[in-house]
Amino acid sequence: xxxxxxxxxxxxxxxxxxxxxxxxxxxxxxxxxxxxxxxxxxxxxxxxxxxxxxxxxxxxxxxxxxxxxxxxxxxxxxxxxxxxxxxxxxxxxxxxxxxxxxxxxxxxxxxxxxxxxxxxxxxxxxxxxxxxxxxxxxxxxxxxxxxxxxxxxxxxxxxxxxxxxxxxxxxxxxxxxxxxxxxxxxxxxxxxxxxxxxxxxxxxxxxxxxxxxxxxxxxxxxxxxxxxxxxxxxxxxxxxxxxxxxx
Amino acid sequence: xxxxxxxxxxxxxxxxxxxxxxxxxxxxxxxxxxxxxxxxxxxxxxxxxxxxxxxxxxxxxxxxxxxxxxxxxxxxxxxxxxxxxxxxxxxxxxxxxxxxxxxx
Numbered sequence: 001x002x003x004x005x006x007x008x009x010x011x012x013x014x015x016x017x018x019x020x021x022x023x024x025x026x027x028x029x030x031x032x033x034x035x036x037x038x039x040x041x042x043x044x045x046x047x048x049x050x051x052x053x054x055x056x057x058x059x060x061x062x063x064x065x066x067x068x069x070x071x072x073x074x075x076x077x078x079x080x081x082x083x084x085x086x087x088x089x090x091x092x093x094x095x096x097x098x099x100x101x102x103x104x105x106x107x108x109x110x111x112x113x114x115x116x117x118x119x120x121x122x123x124x125x126x127x128x129x130x131x132x133x134x135x136x137x138x139x140x141x142x143x144x145x146x147x148x149x150x151x152x153x154x155x156x157x158x159x160x161x162x163x164x165x166x167x168x169x170x171x172x173x174x175x176x177x178x179x180x181x182x183x184x185x186x187x188x189x190x191x192x193x194x195x196x197x198x199x200x201x202x203x204x205x206x207x208x209x210x211x212x213x214x215x216x217x218x219x220x221x222x223x224x225x226x227x228x229x230x231x232x233x234x235x236x237x238x239x240x241x242x243x244x245x246x247x
Numbered sequence: 248x249x250x251x252x253x254x255x256x257x258x259x260x261x262x263x264x265x266x267x268x269x270x271x272x273x274x275x276x277x278x279x280x281x282x283x284x285x286x287x288x289x290x291x292x293x294x295x296x297x298x299x300x301x302x303x304x305x306x307x308x309x310x311x312x313x314x315x316x317x318x319x320x321x322x323x324x325x326x327x328x329x330x331x332x333x334x335x336x337x338x339x340x341x342x343x344x345x346x347x348x349x350x351x
Contacts, residue, residue, distance in 0.1 A: 042351045051351035062343060069338065075331055112350065119348045126346035130339060137335035144328055151321050154314045161311055205346075216340060223332050230325035237318050244311050 048111040052102045052118060056095050059124040063088045063095075066129060070136055080139040084132055091128055094121070123202035130212050131200040134193070134219055141190050141222045148229055149183055152176075155236060162243040172239055179232040186225035193218035 042048045070076065070084035095118070102114040122128065155176055163169045196215045200208050 048351050058344065073331075073335075075328060115351055116348060119346050123346050125344040129343040133335070133339040133341070137332070137339050140328070140332060140335055144325070144332075147321060147324070151318060154317055158311065158314050158318070219339065220336065223336060226325075226332070227329060230322075230329070233318065233325065234322050237315070237322050240318070241315060244315065 042108070045105055045108050045111050048108060048115060049102055049105065052111065052115040053099060055115065055118050056099045056102075059095055059118070059122065060092055062124060062129060063092050066132055069133075073136060073140070075140040075143055076136065077139075077143070080136075080143075083139075084136060087128070087132055091122060091124060095124075098122075121202060123205050123208075126205055127200055127202050127208050127212075131197065131215075134212075134215055135197065137219050137223075138190055138193050141186065141219065141226060144226055145183055145186050145190065145222075148179075148226070148233065151233070152180065155179070155233075158240045158244060159236075162240060165243065167243045172236055175232045175236045175239075179229050179236070182225045182229035182232065186222045186229065189218045189222035189225060193222065 042051065067085055067088040070081050070088075073081065098114060098117060098121070102111060105111040105114060159169050159172045159176065162172065193215050196211055196218070199211055200215065204211070
């Protein structure tokens with residue numbers, strides 16, 4: 001009996017050790033997978049150049065799309081579209097010059113420095129694109145605010161006419177007050193967003209991540225203010241049409 | 248041709264010519280009057296007509312219907328712009344890619 005027990009216990013220990021070994025190997029395989037990928041570094045200049053060129057081409061394509069979105073935006077002025085285009089051109093020219101430099105390198109260390117500069121000098125994904133797409137939104141919001149602020153005198157005239165006609169204009173006046181307040185809030189938010197733009201530069205990365213969060217929040221708040229003002233205007237219009245007719 | 252016939256012609260020919268001239272002149276005047284009435288933006292300009300009525304009714308300088316139309320246009324633009332603003336917002340919040348430095 002004792003011999004049997006000893007036999008089983010020895011085998012159990014052996015099996016356990018074998019199992020642990022298998023698990024350990026599997027874990028090691030999983031753990032070494034990314035290491036193996038990271039370890040596959042370029043050993044030739046052409047390999048570095050190929051990698052860098054791919055990175056640059058992807059950024060150039062993203063910048064082209066940004067410019068296309070800006071040029072196709074009907075809510076922007078020509079000057080505003082031009083501002084985006086100018087920034088796209090500056091970045092594209094810089095990236096193309098870097099590509100030319102990279103492709104001409106014969107030393108792997110110099111080529112690696114060029115690749116590093118794709119990130120350090122440009123930060124297209126982390127800074128330029130979110131900043132400029134935000135700027136498109138900002139420009140558009142500013143244009144809508146201008147248009148809606150311009151309608152305020154007309155609203156005042158129509159409310160006066162309704163009042164002269166003998167209608168109760170209490171609700172209209174309350175809506176107009178809210179309309180102006182929302183447009184004032186939207187203006188404050190767009191001004192705040194605009195003030196952040198000069199600090200959104202590649203040199204300020206990674207601090208730009210926090211700035212971008214505030215920038216996006218300001219733009220979002222402005223958008224919500226504009227939507228609320230638009231709702232006020234719509235309600236005022238419904239009432240004014242009832243009071244003064246639609247002819 | 249007898250002398251009496253010649254005398255009659257001297258009387259009727261100028262009279263017929265005069266009547267024809269008068270008829271042509273009247274026809275021309277009638278056609279001109281028709282053209283004037285049918286010309287858009289002159290005699291029957293709805294905007295001008297309404298503006299006059301509205302001003303006299305309300306006593307304010309603005310045209311009520313034009314002002315309401317102006318607000319309607321802005322209201323319509325606002326509604327259209329909401330979709331564009333949402334698209335702009337999605338674009339500015341999209342994940343463009345990673346700028347985390349990778350050594351090739």
